[in-house]
Amino acid sequence: MIGFANSLSRTGASLLALALLFAALWLGAAIGETAIPMDVVGRTIANRLWQAGYSLDPINEGVVWNYRLSRAVVAACCGSALALSGVVLQSLLRNHLADPYILGISAGASTGAVAVAILGFGAGLLTLPLGAFLGALLAFGLVSLLAMRAGRGHGAIILAGVAGSQLFNALTSLIVTKAANAEQSRAIMFWLLGNLSGVRWPDAWLAVPTAVTGLLVCLWHARALDAFTFGSEAAASLGIPVRRVYVVLIGASAMMTAAMVSIVGSIGFAGLVIPHAARMLVGIRHGLLLPASALIGAIFMIAADIVSRVIIPGQVLPIGVVTALVGAPAFAILLGRRGAAR
Amino acid sequence: MTTIPSIRRSLIAVAALMSSIASNAQAAETTYPLTLANCGRDVTFQKAPERAVSIGQSSTEIMYLLGLQNRMVGTAVWIGPVLEGYEEANAKVKRLADNDPSFESVLAEKPDVVTAQFQWHVGPEGVVAKPEQFEELGIPVYASPADCVGKDNTGGGDGVRYAVFTMELIYQEIAELAQIFNVQDRGEKLIAELRAREEAARKKVASANGKLSAVFWFSSAELDIDPYVAGRNGAPGYIMRALDIRNVIESDEEWPTVGWETIAKSDPTIIVAGKMERRRYPADDIALKHQFLRSDPVTNLMPAVRDGHVVEMDAQAMNPTIRTIEGIEVLAEAIAKSGLTQ
Numbered sequence: 001m002i003g004f005a006n007s008l009s010r011t012g013a014s015l016l017a018l019a020l021l022f023a024a025l026w027l028g029a030a031i032g033e034t035a036i037p038m039d040v041v042g043r044t045i046a047n048r049l050w051q052a053g054y055s056l057d058p059i060n061e062g063v064v065w066n067y068r069l070s071r072a073v074v075a076a077c078c079g080s081a082l083a084l085s086g087v088v089l090q091s092l093l094r095n096h097l098a099d100p101y102i103l104g105i106s107a108g109a110s111t112g113a114v115a116v117a118i119l120g121f122g123a124g125l126l127t128l129p130l131g132a133f134l135g136a137l138l139a140f141g142l143v144s145l146l147a148m149r150a151g152r153g154h155g156a157i158i159l160a161g162v163a164g165s166q167l168f169n170a171l172t173s174l175i176v177t178k179a180a181n182a183e184q185s186r187a188i189m190f191w192l193l194g195n196l197s198g199v200r201w202p203d204a205w206l207a208v209p210t211a212v213t214g215l216l217v218c219l220w221h222a223r224a225l226d227a228f229t230f231g232s233e234a235a236a237s238l239g240i241p242v243r244r245v246y247v248v249l250i251g252a253s254a255m256m257t258a259a260m261v262s263i264v265g266s267i268g269f270a271g272l273v274i275p276h277a278a279r280m281l282v283g284i285r286h287g288l289l290l291p292a293s294a295l296i297g298a299i300f301m302i303a304a305d306i307v308s309r310v311i312i313p314g315q316v317l318p319i320g321v322v323t324a325l326v327g328a329p330a331f332a333i334l335l336g337r338r339g340a341a342r
Numbered sequence: 343m344t345t346i347p348s349i350r351r352s353l354i355a356v357a358a359l360m361s362s363i364a365s366n367a368q369a370a371e372t373t374y375p376l377t378l379a380n381c382g383r384d385v386t387f388q389k390a391p392e393r394a395v396s397i398g399q400s401s402t403e404i405m406y407l408l409g410l411q412n413r414m415v416g417t418a419v420w421i422g423p424v425l426e427g428y429e430e431a432n433a434k435v436k437r438l439a440d441n442d443p444s445f446e447s448v449l450a451e452k453p454d455v456v457t458a459q460f461q462w463h464v465g466p467e468g469v470v471a472k473p474e475q476f477e478e479l480g481i482p483v484y485a486s487p488a489d490c491v492g493k494d495n496t497g498g499g500d501g502v503r504y505a506v507f508t509m510e511l512i513y514q515e516i517a518e519l520a521q522i523f524n525v526q527d528r529g530e531k532l533i534a535e536l537r538a539r540e541e542a543a544r545k546k547v548a549s550a551n552g553k554l555s556a557v558f559w560f561s562s563a564e565l566d567i568d569p570y571v572a573g574r575n576g577a578p579g580y581i582m583r584a585l586d587i588r589n590v591i592e593s594d595e596e597w598p599t600v601g602w603e604t605i606a607k608s609d610p611t612i613i614v615a616g617k618m619e620r621r622r623y624p625a626d627d628i629a630l631k632h633q634f635l636r637s638d639p640v641t642n643l644m645p646a647v648r649d650g651h652v653v654e655m656d657a658q659a660m661n662p663t664i665r666t667i668e669g670i671e672v673l674a675e676a677i678a679k680s681g682l683t684q
Contacts (some may be wrong), residue, residue, distance in 0.1 A: 033603045033604045034602055034603055034604055034607045058607050058643045059607060059640060059643050060607075062606070062639050062640035062643055063606065063607065063640055065602045065639075066638075066640055067601075067602070067603050067640060068603075116425075117563075117622075117623075126562060175509040195567060195568075197567050197599075197601055198564050198565075198567035198568075199566040200566060200567040200638075200639070203351070264514050309601075316568055316599065316600075316601050
């Protein structure tokens, strides 16, 4: 009986979660720089999904379907992926401050992006997103090598990440100050702070599989992650293949983050704050924490994107500014509470 | 027989004109020391300069148009090829740098005046130098009114215009440079010519009766990202006002980034696309601009794109320069040809 009630409430919770996600996507498609009536949004989606054949202003329909909905879907994937990476890293490294960018990914992506945009690396063959992706992987590779050389302990990868990030940030600054003028640095700034305005459906075909695969890989290791809560020795004594789990999960986080950074630029704070918020809501069991983080991340990012579009009429703020404006105070409150609890 | 009196008549007319120019020149002889109020400072010129360094292509071209090439020893900041017809004159003047010259490379030419088009090169936050640094060495600095009158440059980048740019600022620069170099007759003649060209262009499209609207697309940091478009107070604002065209973008920033959603829904009759030599971003290429407009799922539905009302304009005409006048002519010509005046 208990098992049945449990699974019933689980189904209910999952349905509610899905409903929330669809509501967020709907709002993402309905709210934007310009006013488009709600019924047009509904009819557009009906037209595109079920060939409903409503006659609509083609520009309105195009904006809702091609600009806003693709953007909301990619924002959701990006929020999920960053939040998942945050959960995994905070758990594996047993550090509340760990976030996806601690692996040097954001810094490496920036260097890759400016190398392509300003120095012209790749002579037209490399696009800015591809440059960012390669830069992210290169930085992550270097950080991992350094962490391995530095030896055991979860502290090593964090220190290696800090060192790697500093190095790549310095390279970015070097390129920007040496070769760029005011206008170029402005464009790079825009990209560094995250930008969803260039997102179209083809980006979603990369973002959706990445986020879904990432979620499945993490869920597959949910019990291992639970074991890691008590340290890697404890996990090993429970029969968890520590090294393999480390490689698979950190690798998955790096790939997810690098893919998202290459699509939308580096968006801060989501990967750091969302896991903490999710832990407060559903506790520390990873079987629940992982999907909850993914969902909260998705909804948070869609909401942040909506805010970034409507807060200044006629202009779009970089989404990283919005996430940091919300994320930084939220994080401060979190820290304060931890201090008070001690 | 009848032709001789007419020739004689025109000869007499020419002679009269010549003498009137001569007498004008005599009337408008500059007396030194000359003190001008320029961009918030009083600048004193002890004599007509013989060794000028000009930083900024528009300033350089104004000086060529005034026939001052023999009194110039250096130029810098080139955005594109020199004004047609001045290639030979330009070849004789040393080019210190394609982009920002260093302070010492300017000093090395031992200039007796420095003219600067942009405040961010020579101004309170100038990357080349502050005007005071030149003046300490006895070198007066003349800065283009177009980049300081009614403009806030403290925020860096392209700056914010709170007062509308008008060609009067360029005419003021011509008149003041003519005064500094004691060629006031040439200055007056040049201004009269430019005013006549502006008036002729205006007449061409007078029958459109203010029912046209437009957006000026300079470039985009990435092809499908929010583009840089013209705010209402810069040179494009003046071009549109001169031809009685409504700017669909209402921003005080000189080149704000505005989403395609906003642009598509504001439905401009004309899209003016910037054509430039620069290849910093993919969208600098006019061919890629056309390709984007035709292939993006939303912009290809815009009436301006469908009906082929995409006008190419040299990017320099879109910035407050001596070329802005060409922008007015190009747009007027394109509108007259397109049949939009009916």
